Amino acid sequence: MREKELQLLEYLEQDSSLPIDVLAKMMNLSEEETKGLIEKLEKERVIVQYTALINWNNMKEKQHLTAMIDVKVTPKQGVGFDAIAEKIYRYPEVKAVYLMSGTYDLSVVVEGRTMAEVASFVSQKLSTLDSVISTTTHFVLKKYKHDGIVYEQNDDDTRMMVTP
The missing domain is CATH 1.10.10 (Arc Repressor Mutant, subunit A)
Known part of the structure; x- marks a missing residue:
């Protein structure tokens, strides 16, 4: 089965x-x-939740901004990165937290209405956590594809015209 x-x-x-x-x-x-x-x-919590994938770019009435924040942290003895990740993901602005390899330890996805709102979250909440050493914020300017779904299909025919 x-x-x-x-x-x-x-x-x-x-x-x-x-x-x-x-x-x-x-x-x-x-x-x-x-x-x-x-x-x-x-x-068994294999299926955790059913969600809709929304293209917020098509909803001009609602401002929606996504930021990806690279976070360098000091892991805690006995719990590693889990304790700080849990503190971060409990904020309602946070949509995702990933443990990463490379230069930064955590990747945090945050949503807000404006850049100022996201900046306020980073400066007043995220950066003030004890284990956080540094952050780098990247704002998403345009979403082309998410979870395998292409958001805007270009229907223009780009084939070269061939004539006899």
């Missing part, structure tokens, strides 16, 4: 709005079996 679970997870990752009957047909299972698999994976 593990193969069917993996197959189901791949389908849901591509489009979590697929109805049970469609998923069942795609997987060659009954609707009851498919529903049971989903419930099992939800109970």
Whole structure:
């Protein structure tokens, strides 16, 4: 059954709005079996949440800004980076925190309405944490592709015209 679970997870990752009957047909299972698999994976917290992917650029009424912040920290004895990562991800502005290899230790994704709002978060909340040594903030100017989804399709035909 593990193969069917993996197959189901791949389908849901591509489009979590697929109805049970469609998923069942795609997987060659009954609707009851498919529903049971989903419930099992939800109970095991393999499926954590269903979300919608929004292209905020198409919503001119709502200002939306994303920043990626590289954070250098001093890890704590016994807990490593986990304790400081937990402090950071508890802020509502923070959408993601990743432990990274390379120059910086953590990568923090923050969302806000303005650059000033994000800057205030960095200067008043993030930078003041005991373990934080330094931060570098990068503002997202335009999102082309996210989670495998291309946001703006260029429908122009770019093929060279050939005439006899």
